[in-house]
Amino acid sequence: MSDPNCVFCRIASGQIPATILFQDENLLAFRDIAPQAPTHIVLIPRAHFSGLNDLTPERAGLVGEIALVAKDLAAGEGLAASGWRLVSNAGPDAGQTVFHLHFHLLGGRPMGGRMA
Ligand code: 5GP
Ligand code: ZN
Numbered sequence: 001m002s003d004p005n006c007v008f009c010r011i012a013s014g015q016i017p018a019t020i021l022f023q024d025e026n027l028l029a030f031r032d033i034a035p036q037a038p039t040h041i042v043l044i045p046r047a048h049f050s051g052l053n054d055l056t057p058e059r060a061g062l063v064g065e066i067a068l069v070a071k072d073l074a075a076g077e078g079l080a081a082s083g084w085r086l087v088s089n090a091g092p093d094a095g096q097t098v099f100h101l102h103f104h105l106l107g108g109r110p111m112g113g114r115m116a
Pocket of ligand 2: 002003006007008009010047048049099100
C-alpha cells in the first residue's frame with residue numbers, strides 16, 4: 001500500500017513537505033517541485049502502484065476521481081476557459097521518473113497542438 005522508498009508515498013504520509021492543494025481518503029494533489037508550466041500540479045492516489053502499467057479494474061475508479069479533482073483544481077486556477085492538460089507518463093519512453101501513479105495537471109501557457 002505504501003513504499004518507504006517512494007517520494008510520493010513520503011509526501012502522502014507527510015514525511016516530505018509539499019504544497020498540498022487537495023487531499024481526501026483516496027487522493028492527494030500538490031504543486032510540482034519543478035514546474036513546467038505556470039500551473040503544474042501532481043495528482044496521486046494514496047495507494048502505491050507504479051503507474052498506468054499496473055492499473056487494474058479494481059483501481060480504475062481512482063483515475064476518474066483524479067480527473068474530477070483535476071477539473072476542480074483547474075477551475076480554481078482560472079484555467080477552465082484558457083485550457084489545461086492532464087497527462088500521465090508510463091514507462092521510460094514517456095519519461096516517467098517516479099513510479100507511483102500520478103497525473104500532471106498543466107496549464108497557464110499554450111501547450112501546443114502536439115502531445116510531445
Ligand atoms: P514523471 O516524470 O514521473 O512523470 O513526473 C514526476 C514529477 O514529480 C516531476 O515533474 C518532478 O518534478 C516531480 N517531483 C519529484 N520529486 C518531487 C518532490 O519531492 N516534490 C514535488 N512536489 N514534486 C516532485
Ligand atoms: Zn508510492
